[in-house]
Amino acid sequence: MNTGKFSTIICLLAFFVINTIILSVTIADEQQSGVGYGRGGRMSGGASSAREDEPIKPISINFDYNRAKVELGKKLFFEPRLSKSGWITCNSCHNLATGGADNLPTSIGHKWFLGPINSPTVLNSKFNLAQFWDGRAKDLKEQAGGPIANPLEMGSNHELAVSILQSIPEYVQWFSEIYGLDEMYGDEIITIDQVTDAIAAFEETLVTPNSNFDNWLNGYDNSISEIEKEGYDLFKEKGCIVCHNGVGVGGNSYQKFGIAKPYDKDTHTLGRYNVTKDEKDKYVFKVPLLRNIELTAPYFHDASTWDLAEAVNIMNEYQLGLKLTDSETSKIVAFLRTLTGDQPSVIFPILPPSTSTTAKPNRN
Amino acid sequence: MNTGKFSTIICLLAFFVINTIILSVTIADEQQSGVGYGRGGRMSGGASSAREDEPIKPISINFDYNRAKVELGKKLFFEPRLSKSGWITCNSCHNLATGGADNLPTSIGHKWFLGPINSPTVLNSKFNLAQFWDGRAKDLKEQAGGPIANPLEMGSNHELAVSILQSIPEYVQWFSEIYGLDEMYGDEIITIDQVTDAIAAFEETLVTPNSNFDNWLNGYDNSISEIEKEGYDLFKEKGCIVCHNGVGVGGNSYQKFGIAKPYDKDTHTLGRYNVTKDEKDKYVFKVPLLRNIELTAPYFHDASTWDLAEAVNIMNEYQLGLKLTDSETSKIVAFLRTLTGDQPSVIFPILPPSTSTTAKPNRN
Structure with a gap:
C-alpha cells in the first residue's frame, strides 16, 4: 500500500515536472516573439476595469446553445x-466564406434578378436592433422568412419550402425531435415558424469574438498598435462613436443618411420611411455594424464605394460635416481593421x- | 532507482487496467446494440479474401496528401x-452538401444560363478515366479550368481569374509557399496551371469510403442485408457489372447509350463524338460512377429521370435489352443504396x- 501511495506521488511529480517544462517553453517562446499571451499581449493591472467604460463593448463568447436546433438551422442555411x-x-x-456577405x-x-440594396452581413447580426436596412423585420427569425419568399431572391414561397422539407424523412425527424409533434394532429408537421426559428438559432451563433480590438478592451494592451489606438481616439473625437458603439459597433439605432449634408448619391432608396410612412424617416437607415x-x-446601402478610406470620408462629410486629413482617415481605417474577429x-x-x-x- | 522502476511499472499497470475497462465497456455496448464493429458488423474468417475477386473494389483511405495544397484547393473550390x-x-x-452535384x-x-448537360458529381471523380461526360478533359486538373472560362458556367477567363488571385496578398503567399517563386522572374506569379492543380488536389480528397457495400467487401458480413445481397447478385447476373465495376462502380470506360435499343429520349447530345469526330462515337458517353x-x-446525361428504379429499368431496356420484374428492380435499387459512403x-x-x-x- 505504501509503495502504491509512493508511486502515485512519483506519477504526480512526473506530471508536474513535464507541465512545468511545457509552461516554461511556452513563456520562453512568448518572450522571444514578444507576442505575450495569444493574440492579445500581456494583461496589465487595472487596464481591464478602466476599459469597461469604453462605448464599444467586446463580444462575449456564449456556449449556451440548443445544439440540435443550431445544427438543423445550419442545414437550412445551406439548403x-x-x-x-x-x-x-x-x-x-450571406456567404460565411467572405465575411457573411456576398461582396456584391x-x-x-x-x-439573376438583381436586388435593390446591398446585402448586410449575417455575422453578429444578432446585435442589430432589427433586421434589414429599413428595420422591417423585428428579429432574425422574422428576417429569415423574407428572402425565401421574395421573388427577386430565393423566389419560393413558404408553403412550397415547407412542403419540400416535409417530404424528406430526415427533416421530419429532426424537426419533431426539436419542436415536438403537432399538438392538434399528434403528427410531425413542419411549419415555416419552425424553419425560421432554426435558421435564426444558427445565425445567432455567427459572432466574431477575439478581435484585436476586443482583446484590447479586455485589457491586453499590446493587441492594438499605437496608430490603431490613435485611430480609435479619432473615431471617438470626430463623433463616429455616437452611432457606432455597443457590442456591434453599430446596429443599435436608425439614422438619416445625410445629417450634415443631403446625401446626393442615391435619392430613390427611402429606407425606414417604407416601414413607417413618416416623412421624417425618408433616407433613414439602420446604422450598420462595423465589425469585420x-x-x-x-x-453603404447603395454600395457607393469599395474603399474603406473613402467610406470613412463619406461618413465624415455627410454625417458629421467634417473633412479629415489623409493621416486621420488612415488611422481610423487602421482602427476599423482591428474589429475583424474570429470568423465562425x-x-x-x-x-x-x-x-x-x-x-x-x-x-424558371 | 529500484523504486523509480517499480513506480513506472505501477504507472503502466494502471494504464493497462484503465484501457481494459474502456475496451470491455465498448464491447459490452456493441453486444447490447447488436451492431458489432462500427457500421460493418463483425468480420467472419475467410470472407475478406474471398471477396477480393469481386469486380467492385472498396475505396481505400489515403492520408498521403499535400495538406497545404489541399487547403488552398479547398479555398479555390469555394472561391x-x-x-x-x-x-x-x-x-x-458540385455541391458537397448534396452528393457533390447540384441535383438539377x-x-x-x-x-442564369442553363447548361446543356447534367453536372456529374465531384465525389470520387478521381476514379474516372477522364472528366466530363464526353471525356474531353484527361484529368481533374484539366477539367477544373473548363468551367471558370465557360461563358455558360462561371463566365470568367483564366487571365481575369488569375489576376484576381494575384491581387490578394494571402493568395500570393499561399501559392508561393506551395509552388515556389517564378523561375524566370524570381517573383510570385500565380498561374492558371497552379490554380487548377490545387483545385484538383482538393478534389482528389473527395472520396466516400466506408459504404455498407465496401464494408461487406472488406469482410463484414452483416453490413448489407439479404435483399441488398440479392440485388448485388442480380446486378452481376443481368450484366450491369460489365460497365459498372472497379473502385468507382463505373467511370472506367466509354459506352454507347443505346446498345440494345436506340436511345430515343435524347438524340441531339452526341457525347464522345464531339471529341473524336468518329461516327461510331455518336451517343457514346463515359459510364458514370454509381457511388452515392x-x-x-x-x-443520365439528359436527366431524363429522377427515380432510381426507373433509371435501373431504362438501363436494362436500352443497354441490356432486358425487362426486369418489379422485385428485381427494387432489389437492385436496394443494392445501389449500399454504395453511399461517408461524405467528405x-x-x-x-x-x-x-x-x-x-x-x-x-x-452582366
Whole structure:
C-alpha cells in the first residue's frame, strides 16, 4: 500500500515536472516573439476595469446553445431546396466564406434578378436592433422568412419550402425531435415558424469574438498598435462613436443618411420611411455594424464605394460635416481593421436526399 | 532507482487496467446494440479474401496528401471570385452538401444560363478515366479550368481569374509557399496551371469510403442485408457489372447509350463524338460512377429521370435489352443504396478580402 501511495506521488511529480517544462517553453517562446499571451499581449493591472467604460463593448463568447436546433438551422442555411430553383441558399448572399456577405453591390437572386440594396452581413447580426436596412423585420427569425419568399431572391414561397422539407424523412425527424409533434394532429408537421426559428438559432451563433480590438478592451494592451489606438481616439473625437458603439459597433439605432449634408448619391432608396410612412424617416437607415468591416465591401446601402478610406470620408462629410486629413482617415481605417474577429468555423453540412414526393426544382 | 522502476511499472499497470475497462465497456455496448464493429458488423474468417475477386473494389483511405495544397484547393473550390459575377463557385454545381452535384437537370451558370448537360458529381471523380461526360478533359486538373472560362458556367477567363488571385496578398503567399517563386522572374506569379492543380488536389480528397457495400467487401458480413445481397447478385447476373465495376462502380470506360435499343429520349447530345469526330462515337458517353447514386438525382446525361428504379429499368431496356420484374428492380435499387459512403467532412473555408487592385465582380 505504501509503495502504491509512493508511486502515485512519483506519477504526480512526473506530471508536474513535464507541465512545468511545457509552461516554461511556452513563456520562453512568448518572450522571444514578444507576442505575450495569444493574440492579445500581456494583461496589465487595472487596464481591464478602466476599459469597461469604453462605448464599444467586446463580444462575449456564449456556449449556451440548443445544439440540435443550431445544427438543423445550419442545414437550412445551406439548403438550396428552400429556393424555387433548388440552387440559391441563405449562404448565397450571406456567404460565411467572405465575411457573411456576398461582396456584391446588390445580391443576385432567382433568374439573376438583381436586388435593390446591398446585402448586410449575417455575422453578429444578432446585435442589430432589427433586421434589414429599413428595420422591417423585428428579429432574425422574422428576417429569415423574407428572402425565401421574395421573388427577386430565393423566389419560393413558404408553403412550397415547407412542403419540400416535409417530404424528406430526415427533416421530419429532426424537426419533431426539436419542436415536438403537432399538438392538434399528434403528427410531425413542419411549419415555416419552425424553419425560421432554426435558421435564426444558427445565425445567432455567427459572432466574431477575439478581435484585436476586443482583446484590447479586455485589457491586453499590446493587441492594438499605437496608430490603431490613435485611430480609435479619432473615431471617438470626430463623433463616429455616437452611432457606432455597443457590442456591434453599430446596429443599435436608425439614422438619416445625410445629417450634415443631403446625401446626393442615391435619392430613390427611402429606407425606414417604407416601414413607417413618416416623412421624417425618408433616407433613414439602420446604422450598420462595423465589425469585420474590412471583409464586407462594397459599403453603404447603395454600395457607393469599395474603399474603406473613402467610406470613412463619406461618413465624415455627410454625417458629421467634417473633412479629415489623409493621416486621420488612415488611422481610423487602421482602427476599423482591428474589429475583424474570429470568423465562425463551420463544418459544411451534409443534406438528406429528396424523395419521390419532393417538389422538383424550377429554374424558371 | 529500484523504486523509480517499480513506480513506472505501477504507472503502466494502471494504464493497462484503465484501457481494459474502456475496451470491455465498448464491447459490452456493441453486444447490447447488436451492431458489432462500427457500421460493418463483425468480420467472419475467410470472407475478406474471398471477396477480393469481386469486380467492385472498396475505396481505400489515403492520408498521403499535400495538406497545404489541399487547403488552398479547398479555398479555390469555394472561391466566388473565380467567376465573372463574383458569385458562382465550383461548389455551386458540385455541391458537397448534396452528393457533390447540384441535383438539377442541368446547371445554372452566369446570368442564369442553363447548361446543356447534367453536372456529374465531384465525389470520387478521381476514379474516372477522364472528366466530363464526353471525356474531353484527361484529368481533374484539366477539367477544373473548363468551367471558370465557360461563358455558360462561371463566365470568367483564366487571365481575369488569375489576376484576381494575384491581387490578394494571402493568395500570393499561399501559392508561393506551395509552388515556389517564378523561375524566370524570381517573383510570385500565380498561374492558371497552379490554380487548377490545387483545385484538383482538393478534389482528389473527395472520396466516400466506408459504404455498407465496401464494408461487406472488406469482410463484414452483416453490413448489407439479404435483399441488398440479392440485388448485388442480380446486378452481376443481368450484366450491369460489365460497365459498372472497379473502385468507382463505373467511370472506367466509354459506352454507347443505346446498345440494345436506340436511345430515343435524347438524340441531339452526341457525347464522345464531339471529341473524336468518329461516327461510331455518336451517343457514346463515359459510364458514370454509381457511388452515392441515391444522392445525385436526376439521372443520365439528359436527366431524363429522377427515380432510381426507373433509371435501373431504362438501363436494362436500352443497354441490356432486358425487362426486369418489379422485385428485381427494387432489389437492385436496394443494392445501389449500399454504395453511399461517408461524405467528405469539410470545414467551410474563410477567404481573404479583395484589395483596391482586385477586379470588381461583373454581374452582366
